[in-house]
Amino acid sequence: MTASAVPAAGKATAVPKTAARRASRARRAAVAWLFLAPFALVFLVYTAIPTVAALALSLTDIRGADLRTPFAVDFTGVENYLRLFQDETFVRDILNTALFVAVGVPLTMGIGFTLALALNSGISRLRGVLRTVFFAPVVTNVVAVALIWQYAFHMDGTVNKLLGAVGFAGPNWLDDPNLAMPVVILLGVWRNFGIAMVLFLAGLQAVPRDVYEAAALDGAGRWRQLRYITLPLLLPTTLMVSVLLTVFYLQVFDEPYLLTGGGPLGSTESVALYTYRQFGAGEFGMSSAASFVTLALVTVVSVVQFRLLRSRT
Amino acid sequence: MSRTARPVMYAALVLCALLTMLPFAWGVSGSLRSLDEIRSDPGALLPHHLTFGNFTRLFETQGFGRFVVNSVVVALIVVTGNIVAASAAGYALAKLDFAGRRLAFGAVMAAMMVPFTAVFVTQFVITVDLGLADTLAGIALPGAALPLSVFIMRQYALSVPDELLEAARIDGAGEFRIFFRIFLPLAGPAVATITIMSFLNSWNNFVWPLVVAQSMSTYTLPVGLAATSQAAAHVTDYGLLLAGAIVVMLPVLVLFLFLQRYFVQGVAGTGLR
Numbered sequence: 001m002t003a004s005a006v007p008a009a010g011k012a013t014a015v016p017k018t019a020a021r022r023a024s025r026a027r028r029a030a031v032a033w034l035f036l037a038p039f040a041l042v043f044l045v046y047t048a049i050p051t052v053a054a055l056a057l058s059l060t061d062i063r064g065a066d067l068r069t070p071f072a073v074d075f076t077g078v079e080n081y082l083r084l085f086q087d088e089t090f091v092r093d094i095l096n097t098a099l100f101v102a103v104g105v106p107l108t109m110g111i112g113f114t115l116a117l118a119l120n121s122g123i124s125r126l127r128g129v130l131r132t133v134f135f136a137p138v139v140t141n142v143v144a145v146a147l148i149w150q151y152a153f154h155m156d157g158t159v160n161k162l163l164g165a166v167g168f169a170g171p172n173w174l175d176d177p178n179l180a181m182p183v184v185i186l187l188g189v190w191r192n193f194g195i196a197m198v199l200f201l202a203g204l205q206a207v208p209r210d211v212y213e214a215a216a217l218d219g220a221g222r223w224r225q226l227r228y229i230t231l232p233l234l235l236p237t238t239l240m241v242s243v244l245l246t247v248f249y250l251q252v253f254d255e256p257y258l259l260t261g262g263g264p265l266g267s268t269e270s271v272a273l274y275t276y277r278q279f280g281a282g283e284f285g286m287s288s289a290a291s292f293v294t295l296a297l298v299t300v301v302s303v304v305q306f307r308l309l310r311s312r313t
Numbered sequence: 314m315s316r317t318a319r320p321v322m323y324a325a326l327v328l329c330a331l332l333t334m335l336p337f338a339w340g341v342s343g344s345l346r347s348l349d350e351i352r353s354d355p356g357a358l359l360p361h362h363l364t365f366g367n368f369t370r371l372f373e374t375q376g377f378g379r380f381v382v383n384s385v386v387v388a389l390i391v392v393t394g395n396i397v398a399a400s401a402a403g404y405a406l407a408k409l410d411f412a413g414r415r416l417a418f419g420a421v422m423a424a425m426m427v428p429f430t431a432v433f434v435t436q437f438v439i440t441v442d443l444g445l446a447d448t449l450a451g452i453a454l455p456g457a458a459l460p461l462s463v464f465i466m467r468q469y470a471l472s473v474p475d476e477l478l479e480a481a482r483i484d485g486a487g488e489f490r491i492f493f494r495i496f497l498p499l500a501g502p503a504v505a506t507i508t509i510m511s512f513l514n515s516w517n518n519f520v521w522p523l524v525v526a527q528s529m530s531t532y533t534l535p536v537g538l539a540a541t542s543q544a545a546a547h548v549t550d551y552g553l554l555l556a557g558a559i560v561v562m563l564p565v566l567v568l569f570l571f572l573q574r575y576f577v578q579g580v581a582g583t584g585l586r
Contacts, residue, residue, distance in 0.1 A: 029412050031488045035405035036417055038398035042458035045443075047424045050435035057435060118326055126326065132573055133330045136337070139569045139576055141517045143535040144558035147542055148340040151551050154355070158339050161356030190336070198577055251430045254519055258539065272430045276520070279434050287434050295431035302426060 051295075058289040064282030080289035090290065092266060093274045100185055100270065101249045108189045108245050109238070112196025117230075119197075120204045131201070135194040142191065146258035150174065153183055177267035180260050184268045187255045192248065196241050203237030204230070236309060243305040247298050340562070344368070344555035351551050367556035374553070376529045380537035381560075384516060387453045387533055391515035394457025395507050402458075403466025403503075404496055408478060409488070418467070424460035429520065437524050447527040456515055462507045465579065469503035470496070502575075509572055510579030516565055534561050 033040070058080055062073045084090045115134055119127050137145070152158040153173040160170025173179045207230065215225050253272035256262055262269035262277075271294055278287035338358075343351065344367050346360040354361075371377055405411075406418050436455055437446075445451030473496060481491045497504075522533045532540060538557045569576050 025412070028409065032405045032409040032411035032414070035401040035409065035488075035492070037401075038394070039402035039421075039458045039460075039463055040417070042394075042398065042454065043420060043424055043460070045439060046436055046455040047427055047432065047460075048420070050432040050439060051427055053435040053438070054432055057438075115326075115329065118322055121322075126323070130326055130330055132570070133333055135573065135577060136566065136569065137333065139513060139517075139565050140337075141519075141535055141558075141561045141565065143519055143538050144340070144561040145336060147538070147554050147558045148336050148343070150542075151343055151555060152336065152339045156355040158356045158358060161358070190333070247428070251428050253430065258519075275430050275434075279437075279524075284434055284438070291428075291431040291434060294428055298426070298428045298431075 054288045054291060054295075057284055058292050060285050062284045064284060066284075076285070080285050081293075083286065084289055084293065089266065089269070090271075090274055093269045093271050094293075096181070096266075096268060097250060097252065097270045097272075099181065100188065100252050101246055104185050104188050104192075104249045104252075105242060105245045107185070108193045109196050109241055111189065111193040112241070113200050113238075115193070115197045116200035116204055117226075120201060131198070134197055137191050138194040140191075142254040143258060145191070146187065146255065149183070149187055149259060174260055175264050177265050180264055180268050184255050184259050187259060188249065188252060191255075192245060196245065199237060199241050199244075200234070203234045207233050239305055239309055243301055246301050250297050250301070251294060337562075340555050340558050343551055344559045346552055348550060348552050355551075367552040368560075370553055371556045371560065374541070376532065376537060377541075377557070379530065380532050380534045383449060383452075383531060383537075384534040386449050387522070388512055388515040390450065390453035391456045392508055392511050394453070395459055395462040395511035396504055398458035399462035399466045399507050400497060400500060400504065401492070402463045403468075404470050404492055406463070406467045407470030408473070408475070408496070421460045421463050421467075425464065433521065433524060436521075440525060446525060447531050448525075449531060451525045452522045452531065452533065453515070455521060456511065456518065459511055459514065461579075462511055465506055465510070466500070466503050469500060473499055505572070506575045506579045509568070509575040512568075513565060513576065513579070 059075060059077055060073045061076045061079075066073050115130075119130060155170075155172045155175075159173070163170040171179055173183050211229055211233075212225055215229055220228070251272050252270045253276065256268040256270050256273055257276070260268045262273045271290060275287050275290040275294070278284075278290060342359055345363050345365070346357070347362065347364050347366060350357070350361055402417075402421075406414060406421070440446050440451045440454075443451070445454065477495060478491055481495055486494070517535065518533070519535045519539070522536045523539070526532050526536050529537070529540075538554070538561055541557065542554050
């Protein structure tokens with residue numbers, strides 16, 4: 001049993017013998033890798049190999065039917081990527097995804113930050129309850145929520161009934177190419193602002209109280225404290241949250257797929273939805289290429305974030 | 314804060330909370346209305362006559378019970394896998410000194426960064442090759458050793474004092490005995506976080522089960538519910554669908570109310586879901 005071998009090896013190091021020390025080191029590594037084995041196996045099969053394989057597939061003309069005869073597949077180089085960027089649908093989907101990120105990230109962060117500030121500023125009695133309420137959307141099932149939103153946003157739904165009560169004639173939200181995207185983004189924001197809030201709260205609580213007290217003594221008001229203490233000190237948190245949300249929203253799939261199916265007229269179709277459609281059509285090569293565009297975007301965002309973080313701290 | 318600002322902020326916060334809760338209210342109220350009532354007055358906020366008929370109809374719907382069972386089985390595999398794989402790997406990464414440790418930890422961090430959309434096609438090809446397409450194991454396995462779980466366990470293990478483990482080593486205990494007898498009993502909070510996190514991940518997972526499950530016999534709840542809603546697109550039996558939505562959401566929301574500390578740690582602690 002390996003278990004008894006380790007203390008013996010431990011003793012051997014007391015008497016410096018290179019061979020024994022080498023043997024003990026090898027044994028320690030063997031034990032450690034035994035601990036790592038279950039994770040390593042899943043990581044290899046479902047992350048490492050698929051990532052490399054996806055890159056390889058994106059350079060071939062592989063289709064679903066070729067799965068049984070992998071050697072019939074031709075290497076086509078960057079042709080899939082060239083086709084992607086000539087595909088109007090893909091370009092439109094990139095722009096849709098960019099819109100989701102450009103509107104969704106600031107909105108999610110703004111709401112999350114404002115709520116975190118409010119919850120952190122002396123609201124004691126309701127803080128626990130409110131935090132629970134604001135975080136609840138994060139843990140709810142997106143399929144379930146999307147059904148509720150469809151119910152609420154359809155022509156005669158609750159939202160239009162409420163609008164009618166204050167004198168507005170509500171539109172047919174999800175069937176209007178100009179209005180579907182705002183609703184889809186709103187669902188994304190509703191599901192994610194709780195994450196931003198909790199991360200900002202953690203950041204705010206890490207700011208030492210006496211910094212504020214010193215600033216107050218020097219005559220700095222609420223706004224100046226926010227401007228010159230809170231915001232600068234929260235910069236690392238802000239960067240982290242922004243990257244996190246950007247990475248989320250770059251991959252947005254559930255909300256448009258479930259709420260609108262990418263429609264109407266493709267107005268809410270995201271890159272992830274495009275990837276899924278190509279996959280569903282059996283175009284594995286094209287699908288992998290599209291997925292690598294996402295991977296490239298995510299990597300760029302992450303690298304820029306780490307650079308920014310390092311230069312600031 | 315000034316005396317006037319405080320009530321204003323309280324009011325604003327409560328208003329925000331109510332807005333946040335609105336979708337839940339719509340869902341619950343809609344699920345308690347009869348089909349006739351939804352047809353005649355689709356947007357009403359409250360039911361005129363409470364009925365649980367949608368829920369009984371839901372469980373009479375073909376396959377629905379099956380979806381529930383499938384979701385539970387998949388979640389059990391995922392949670393068990395994560396506890397086993399992450400506690401062992403996290404312990405090794407934090408407490409064992411070995412060649413390749415930095416590399417292994419780098420792999421965990423990298424795995425957290427790889428976007429799902431970039432790999433699901435090849436994950437699917439591999440799942441087919443392994444003969445696991447359209448099986449519950451095929452749905453569960455990719456999530457059975459989440460890098461986030463390993464990360465959480467490693468961070469926790471770092472806080473366990475080395476002296477404790479060293480003392481056991483001097484007393485002649487082997488690494489496995491130290492892991493099971495000393496480390497694991499101490500790791501309760503981390504195990505709780507991992508359990509909650511991986512359960513949430515499995516229960517709410519949608520795209521991957523959608524890709525792998527090809528017949529109703531392997532649909533999980535979200536996939537089954539989405540399929541039901543697409544099948545019902547022309548009838549739009551909202552009462553039934555909303556009842557389904559409530560059944561999918563309720564277990565997680567109830568767990569969340571009691572164990573929210575662990576949810577927040579798991580989801581927001583490292584910002585992944």
